[in-house]
Every structure is written in structure tokens, then in C-alpha cells.
Amino acid sequence: MAAPAQTFCNLNAFENVSWGRGQVPNGNAVRKRYILIKQRSSKPTLNNSNRPKIRSSLVSPHDLSVTRTLCSYVDSGCMHKAMALFEIAKNPDPFLWNIMIRGYTDNGFYEEVIEIYYRMQFARVRADNFTFPFLIKSCAALSSCVEGLKVHSRLIKIGLDSDIFICNSLIVMYAKFGYIECAERLFEEMPMTDLVSWNCMISGYISVGDGRMSLLCFQEMQALGFYPDRFGIISALAACSLENNTQRGKEIHCYVVKCMHEMNLMVQTSLIDMYCKCGGLDMAERLFDRIYSRNVVTWNAMIGGYARNTHPLKALSSLMKMQDADNMKPDVITMVNSLPACAQLEGLLYGKSIHGFAIRQGFLPHLVLETSLLDMYGSCGKPKLAERVFYLMNDRNLTSWNAMAGAYAHNGWNIEALKLFKDLQKSFLKPDAVTVTSILPAYAELASLREGRQIHGYITKLEYGLNTFVSNSIIYMNAKCGDLCTAREVFDSVASKDVISWNTIIMAYAIHGCGIIALELFSEMQEKGFEPNRSTFVSVLSSCSIAGLVDEGWEYFNSMKRDYNIDPGIEHYGCMVDLLGRIGNLEAAKRFIKEMPLVPTARIWGSLLTASRNHGNIELAEFASEQILRLEHSNVGCYILLANMYAEAGRWEDVERLKSLMEEEGLQKTIGYSMVELKSRTCCFVDGDRSHSETNTIYDVLDVVLRQIGEHNYISSASRFSAVDYRKKKIGLPGYHSVRLAICFGLISTAVGTPILLRNNVRMCKDCHGAAKLISKVTRREIIVGDARIYHYFRDGYCSCGDYW
DNA sequence: TTAGGGTTAG
Numbered sequence: 022m023a024a025p026a027q028t029f030c031n032l033n034a035f036e037n038v039s040w041g042r043g044q045v046p047n048g049n050a051v052r053k054r055y056i057l058i059k060q061r062s063s064k065p066t067l068n069n070s071n072r073p074k075i076r077s078s079l080v081s082p083h084d085l086s087v088t089r090t091l092c093s094y095v096d097s098g099c100m101h102k103a104m105a106l107f108e109i110a111k112n113p114d115p116f117l118w119n120i121m122i123r124g125y126t127d128n129g130f131y132e133e134v135i136e137i138y139y140r141m142q143f144a145r146v147r148a149d150n151f152t153f154p155f156l157i158k159s160c161a162a163l164s165s166c167v168e169g170l171k172v173h174s175r176l177i178k179i180g181l182d183s184d185i186f187i188c189n190s191l192i193v194m195y196a197k198f199g200y201i202e203c204a205e206r207l208f209e210e211m212p213m214t215d216l217v218s219w220n221c222m223i224s225g226y227i228s229v230g231d232g233r234m235s236l237l238c239f240q241e242m243q244a245l246g247f248y249p250d251r252f253g254i255i256s257a258l259a260a261c262s263l264e265n266n267t268q269r270g271k272e273i274h275c276y277v278v279k280c281m282h283e284m285n286l287m288v289q290t291s292l293i294d295m296y297c298k299c300g301g302l303d304m305a306e307r308l309f310d311r312i313y314s315r316n317v318v319t320w321n322a323m324i325g326g327y328a329r330n331t332h333p334l335k336a337l338s339s340l341m342k343m344q345d346a347d348n349m350k351p352d353v354i355t356m357v358n359s360l361p362a363c364a365q366l367e368g369l370l371y372g373k374s375i376h377g378f379a380i381r382q383g384f385l386p387h388l389v390l391e392t393s394l395l396d397m398y399g400s401c402g403k404p405k406l407a408e409r410v411f412y413l414m415n416d417r418n419l420t421s422w423n424a425m426a427g428a429y430a431h432n433g434w435n436i437e438a439l440k441l442f443k444d445l446q447k448s449f450l451k452p453d454a455v456t457v458t459s460i461l462p463a464y465a466e467l468a469s470l471r472e473g474r475q476i477h478g479y480i481t482k483l484e485y486g487l488n489t490f491v492s493n494s495i496i497y498m499n500a501k502c503g504d505l506c507t508a509r510e511v512f513d514s515v516a517s518k519d520v521i522s523w524n525t526i527i528m529a530y531a532i533h534g535c536g537i538i539a540l541e542l543f544s545e546m547q548e549k550g551f552e553p554n555r556s557t558f559v560s561v562l563s564s565c566s567i568a569g570l571v572d573e574g575w576e577y578f579n580s581m582k583r584d585y586n587i588d589p590g591i592e593h594y595g596c597m598v599d600l601l602g603r604i605g606n607l608e609a610a611k612r613f614i615k616e617m618p619l620v621p622t623a624r625i626w627g628s629l630l631t632a633s634r635n636h637g638n639i640e641l642a643e644f645a646s647e648q649i650l651r652l653e654h655s656n657v658g659c660y661i662l663l664a665n666m667y668a669e670a671g672r673w674e675d676v677e678r679l680k681s682l683m684e685e686e687g688l689q690k691t692i693g694y695s696m697v698e699l700k701s702r703t704c705c706f707v708d709g710d711r712s713h714s715e716t717n718t719i720y721d722v723l724d725v726v727l728r729q730i731g732e733h734n735y736i737s738s739a740s741r742f743s744a745v746d747y748r749k750k751k752i753g754l755p756g757y758h759s760v761r762l763a764i765c766f767g768l769i770s771t772a773v774g775t776p777i778l779l780r781n782n783v784r785m786c787k788d789c790h791g792a793a794k795l796i797s798k799v800t801r802r803e804i805i806v807g808d809a810r811i812y813h814y815f816r817d818g819y820c821s822c823g824d825y826w
Numbered sequence: 827t828t829a830g831g832g833t834t835a836g
Contacts, residue, residue, distance in 0.1 A: 189829040220830040290832040321833035357834040392835040423836040
């Protein structure tokens, strides 16, 4: 792809940009300011320093030239000069005060509007019908509900609450506060309404996100004989976007042509935006190409439209064109609209380039832009950079917290995601449905069943469980935490199931080894009219692979293109390598990888490595590991798995060699732990753990159990080496692995005959898997172990996985 | 001198 415009590609320049002063913040919310923050333009103050030299003969408020000069200052945005002149005017009349208030409003100095209004009252100058619309607008812009209500009370008191200009302003203000019922009541009680009043209501509904009511209002207005002007049209088009109502949008487009509003740039931009948001990108492009003179808003709408419709290259190419062909300078919103394109392309360099440009232009700090940046970094696989942006933000709202949680979750930074969620709960913000959808995958990966049930209860209480997205996440979380029954109950209770609900429940049964039920559900989803997608086939093929349904797996794989016109992706090929590996056809699996039409990933070679481990083929394991490490230098799992195979084969030199290599690479073995669920608590063990208060009892029970299963002093069935060998080589004794400690603790802490439920953060080792089978037999207890991939149900000396995982 | 409008984040 060609590089974007020069402006955005000066990556070296970006690298030279400092992020902030001092240390990079860690997990705590240490706020640092950007060094390159552009100084905010100073607001004109009410004190009269730096006055321009104005002769005192000019200062009579009745002098027309004073009024003219003041107006010219205000109109040209020179509020400092305007204030200086105003300050020396003797006893300014309401007209001059209003000019000043208008100036501050028009130039966006809303706080100053409130300030000067109070000063006006202090000076006993009566605010009139001209003053209040500006004041109300400022209250709305500042989201200052208290001031707004005070103003409204004052209006009632002085009898100005029926003025049509004031009422229209109040409607907009209340809608912006989110109090649409107040706006509606005001509208209904107005003695007289005009076209502007209707427009205020139409846009008011947009403010609260109610496109349906906005369109109804637009319709009712016409039924009463009003002809929509460009203001109403623009709001109605926004309503069509909210409702995704292309048909209505097209009708309004026809009206625009008929009534000759077609040449208005704002109307044109609104049409482009509506078509982009309603999936009519071709039409939006045609309209855009026809515009003779575009402004930055038009470009932004088109760039955002391309990004929204997943055309990231077109979005970035438009970004270049707007600068090169139209000589247009991007603004903050251009940046915000372009960043999703970088995220979709996972184009870190483009994203960084935009970040650098934004800093150089002084666009930061900016809440929305910063949120877009951290989202981009998360999508580009750089959660650490996202974290940097997040902790440097001056202001954060729920969207930014959610984006940060999403960035962690997207990259599997589950511990950080859970910590962030806990910090959010301590803040004044209330998590919403998006928060819980982002956070539930982290719970699914890390949480105990107890914690899973707690978050499930929390979500139910907040009633976010009614949302299908949230429900789908709850289904998966319950299944991953070991409660398949609840996962099914939640699935059955989802009123509006979507294809993701079905994919999730199929995968839930798959990870619990219930392949047949998973496939029955796949048939049921189709009978109910749901069209399978790519993810469905990942669930289906995983079901076949985990349950060892080889023939069925091939049949579904072949049917993807044939019956559903879905080209198998790398994830589907991965499932097939698992399947071939499972039946021990390792050469076929290797050949399959070499012949597949896609470039193998580390995940694909990982499947071959697992198969080699399960079938004891050390040469193939070495080959697969080589391929993995070529692609991912720091794949710890690969090192560990191969080292374990060498240890089992007694190749201690190779074990040492791998250990050295890991040290050189600075890699550390993931610390394995096992959580055991009790009735009232969860206990966690690591290998050789002696921290538990009942350690002595646990180790005594372990000793007895190991004797019963014939592994006392440990001689592995899969190994020719004794405990002494393991100790010499400083390798953890499998006899004291966390899984066994957790099982023994479960045995002494739960009622006889009840199942013992464990969660393991890494895959079970071969020794512990064998031991768990035997323990289930001698103790006559069902032992359920969820490892990093699947759930193992150990009963009477057998495991549901069929000894393949 | 007064009201309403287009492009922004999870």
C-alpha cells in the first residue's frame, strides 16, 4: 500500500515526540500532561488589562460609533478588544450588554456568558428577550443543568416564558440535557409554535437518540401544513441514520431535490452521512464526487463513511486526497474518523503517524481523540501503548474506560482487564452493557466459578443480561468457569438469539467434550433459520476435534465451501490439523499443513506440536517447534512442551539447552496454578505449594493417594526416570503439581460422593492427567478439571477427552 | 441584538 500523505508519514518526527514528563505511568492512574500540549487560547477576561487606547469621547453608549465598533469586534471574534471597549462605556444599556453576550456565545465562551449575565444583574440592568436565548444556549453547551433551571425559573418569574424565541431555545436546552419529556411539555404548552419550534423538537429527539420519534415529529409537522426547511431536513436525515431507514432517507433526498435544497453544503453532507450510515456507500460516493466545493466536514463524513463500511484503504486514501487535492487541513474529527481505518488494517505505523500529527497540531488532550487512539493501539496489538494513552488522559469517561478494557481483552491481558474493572467500580462511573461485554471474556479465562457467579449476579441485578451481546458473553463465561448447565439455561432464556448465541453454546458444549450435543445444536440452529458463519464452523470443527468425531469433522469442513460458500480460513485449517493429529496421522497432518492454501501460523504448527507430544514423536515435535519459534521467538508454551518431551525421554542436555535459550530470550515459564471450588470459597495452589493452613493434611492425603494409585515416590508411567532425576535437574516433581494438591484439598473439603471442580490456567501435564484418572477410580469421586483449552471429566479411571488434549 | 442544522470514541 502506498504511504499516506507526507503529513502523516513523518514517523521519525513522531518518534521524537515525547509522551510526557517523568516516568511512564504504571497501573495506578498517575496523570501526566503531554509536553506538547498546545497552549489553550486564552479567554478574554472581564478585567480590563491590555485595553486598546480608546479616547473617552467614544465611550457614550448612545454613540452609534461605539455600537458599531463593538459589533465589529464581536463579529470578528476580538472579544478582548470588545471587552475593553465595553468596560469603559459609561452605564452600558441592555443593547450593549446583549452585544457582549452574543459575542461570547458566538465565540464559544459559554462560561463568560453566565458570568456576564450575573454581572448584568448586579448592575441592575434588566435582561430581556434578546438576552435569554444566548444565555440558554450557553447553559446547554456547558451541560449546566443547575444554571439552566435557574434561568427557566427566572423567566417564569418575569413573565418571559412564553416568548417563542425563548421557548424554542429552552426546548433545545432540555433535549440536550436529556430531559426530552420537559422539552415535549414545553412544546405542547407553547401558546404558538412555528417551523423553528418543530425543528427544535425534531433535533431534540436526535439529541436523546430517538430517531423514531424524530421521524414521527417530522411527519406530523408536514401533516399540519409546514414545509420542512434545510434545518428540519438535516435533523430528519440524522434520524434516518439512527433508525437505519434508507427508504425514508431516499424519500427525504427526493424532497431535497424537489425543493432545491440540493446545493446547500450542510444538506449535502447530511445526505452523504445518511447514505454512509445506512449502507448506501455507492450513493454517498456519487454525491460526494458531485460536490464542487467541499469543506472539512464533508471530507470527514466521507472518511468516516469509508471506515464505518470497512473500506480502510479508501478512508486513508481520502485523508491524503483532502490534503493534496483539496488543500484542506484535517481537524480533530478527521483524526477520529481515520483511526478506525488504521485499527482495521492493524496498521500501527499509520496510527502512530496520525498520533504524532495530532500532537504536533495541538489536538491533544481531547477525550474522543484519545479514546480513538487507545482503541487503535488495542486493535494493533499494542495494549501497552493504549495504556500509556489512557493513563495520560486528563479526563476519562465510561467510553474511554470501556475502550481500555476492550484493548486489554482483545490482547488477552486478562489480569489487567479485571484490575481495570475493579478500579472502574471504585470510581464514580457506573459500568454499562459494553463494559460487562468487554470484561466477561477476562472472567471466562481467569475467574473461578464463584467469581463468575458473582459477576453474573451483578449483571443480572443491573439488568444488562437482557442485552443479547451480554447474554452471549455470560453463556461463554459460565461454560469456561465450569458451569455448563447455567450456560445452557442462559442460552435458553435469551429472547432474541443471534448467530453468536448459537456459536457460543455450540462451543460451550465442545469445550466440555459433548461433541454430539454440539452438533445437534448446529442442526437445530439451521432448522430455526440461522445462517452459519465462519465462527459457527470454528465451533463445529472444534466440537468434532475435541470429541474425536473425525468423519463428521471432514464432512463439515468439506461442506463449508460446497454448501455455505464459506472459504475455510486459517482457524478452520487449525481445527483440521487438530483432528488429524488426534487420530495419530501425524504425517498426514504435516502434509495437510504444507498443502493448505494459506500460510501456516504459529497456532497451526502448535497443533502439530501437541499431536507430536500426544503421540510421542519427538522429531516431529522438534520440527514443529522450529516453525513456531521462527514465527514467534517468545512462545513460552513451545519451549516448555518440548522441554517436557526431552525430560520424558531422558534427554537432560536438551532440557538444559532449552532452559538456557529461554534465559537468553528473557522468557519465563508461566506459573501454573489450580483453583478448587468449595461450597463457600475458592482455594488456589501452585506447584509444591505449602502455604495453605491445612498443608500437612493435604500432603498426608496426597501421600496416601499416591500410594493407592501406585505412584508413591513417583515413577511416571510415561517416564523411565525417578524422583531423584527430577530433583537433580531441578524440575518440579509431578507428584506435587498444583493439580494434585488441589484435588487432595478437594477430597478433604467436600462431601463424599460430590464432584470436585478445578480450574487450571495451563494445559494439564501428562502425568497429572494420568494421576487424575486413577484418583477418580480409587476415591470413586468425579474430578472435573478445566485447563487452558478444555474440560476433563475424570470418572472411574477414564477421562472424557479420550486422553487427547 | 433573539431560537433550530452537517462530520467525532467503546
